[in-house]
Amino acid sequence: MKKLLCVLVAAMLLCGVLAVAETAAEPVLTLYVTQVTQNGITMNPADMGLDLSIVFYEDGTGLEISNGEETPMTWVESEDGTVTVTDDTSVTVLTPAEDGWQADVASMTMTFGTEKPVAVDLGSLMEAADASAFNGTWECAYIDMDGTIVPVSVMADYWTMLFGSEDFTVTVADCAVTAYGDGPYTYTFADGTLTYSVEGNDLSERTLALTDGGFLVYTVLGMNTYCAAR
Numbered sequence: 001m002k003k004l005l006c007v008l009v010a011a012m013l014l015c016g017v018l019a020v021a022e023t024a025a026e027p028v029l030t031l032y033v034t035q036v037t038q039n040g041i042t043m044n045p046a047d048m049g050l051d052l053s054i055v056f057y058e059d060g061t062g063l064e065i066s067n068g069e070e071t072p073m074t075w076v077e078s079e080d081g082t083v084t085v086t087d088d089t090s091v092t093v094l095t096p097a098e099d100g101w102q103a104d105v106a107s108m109t110m111t112f113g114t115e116k117p118v119a120v121d122l123g124s125l126m127e128a129a130d131a132s133a134f135n136g137t138w139e140c141a142y143i144d145m146d147g148t149i150v151p152v153s154v155m156a157d158y159w160t161m162l163f164g165s166e167d168f169t170v171t172v173a174d175c176a177v178t179a180y181g182d183g184p185y186t187y188t189f190a191d192g193t194l195t196y197s198v199e200g201n202d203l204s205e206r207t208l209a210l211t212d213g214g215f216l217v218y219t220v221l222g223m224n225t226y227c228a229a230r
Contacts, residue, residue, distance in 0.1 A: 026057070026058075027056060027057055027062075028056040029055075029114070030053055030055050030056075031056075031100075031112045031113065032052065032053045032113060032114070032116045032117060033045050033050070033053075033110055033111070033112055034100065034111050034112060034115065034117045035110070036108060036109075036110055036111075037108065037109040037110075038107055041151075041153050041154055043150065043151060043154060044117050044119065044120070044151075046116075047119050047120055047148070047149045047151070048148050048150060049067075049119075049147065050066075051066075051067050052065070052066055052067075053065045054073070054085070060075055060076065061074055061075075062074070062085075071087050072087065072088075073086060073087040074087075081096050082095050097111070099111060099113070100112045120149060122211055122226050123213020123214065123215060124211060124212055124213075125211055125217065126210055127192025127193070128189075128193070128209075128210050129192075130189070131189040133210060134172040134177075134194055134208055135173055135174065136172060137169055137171045137230045138170045138216045138228065138229055139168055139228055139230055140152045140170070140180070140225050140226070141215070141226055141228045142225070142226040143155055143224070143226070144223065144224035144225070149226075152168065159180075163180040163182070164180075164181070164182070165180050165181025168180065170208070170216060170227050172194070172208065172216075175187045175188070175194060177206075177208065179218055179220070180218075185206075187208065192210075193208060194207070194208040194209075203221065206218070206219065211226075214228070214229065215227060215228060
């Protein structure tokens with residue numbers, strides 16, 4: 001997927017900037033993949049740990065860059081404004097759109113722009129002053145999938161399979177916690193976090209923590225979910 005995104009990014013660099021560079025040594029433009037849309041779900045590549053860009057040169061050459069890995073490519077602009085980007089393994093056509101450039105690849109639509117996307121700032125873990133800091137209703141916004149932060153909407157179809165419920169909320173009232181339809185269970189407050197476990201059952205371990213970015217982190221089965229206050 002990273003390879004594909006890089007190819008797509010390369011194409012967007014071409015539009016309206018072909019006369020900017022005076023020599024082939026200077027890039028005409030650098031464009032970034034700003035959005036990836038599939039099955040109606042739009043994701044930020046930066047939240048998935050992807051840094052994808054394409055550098056275009058006036059002589060029709062360029063570079064597709066995927067997380068620092070460079071792939072040479074060539075490009076051609078057609079009279080209708082579309083741009084065809086070609087590397088050793090693929091050919092991609094970019095079409096001008098209101099929000100930049102777009103390319104349809106399989107079931108995905110890639111959007112490109114001149115601004116580098118920034119990953120959501122979830123903040124750093126902090127120690128809560130007391131248990132009351134957790135009180136309230138929180139709704140899941142992001143899930144940490146092996147270090148890749150994805151919007152909860154990406155996992156919506158799998159939510160029931162993961163948590164056995166269609167409930168996306170965590171409710172806390174004085175250490176009584178109901179998480180995603182499971183509970184209430186009485187947690188213990190210590191070292192700035194709330195924890196729950198059943199002796200001899202590692203799968204029962206659950207933790208609630210807070211971040212300085214305003215999120216509640218619910219950890220269960222080794223999975224971190226980030227919830228925003230309602």
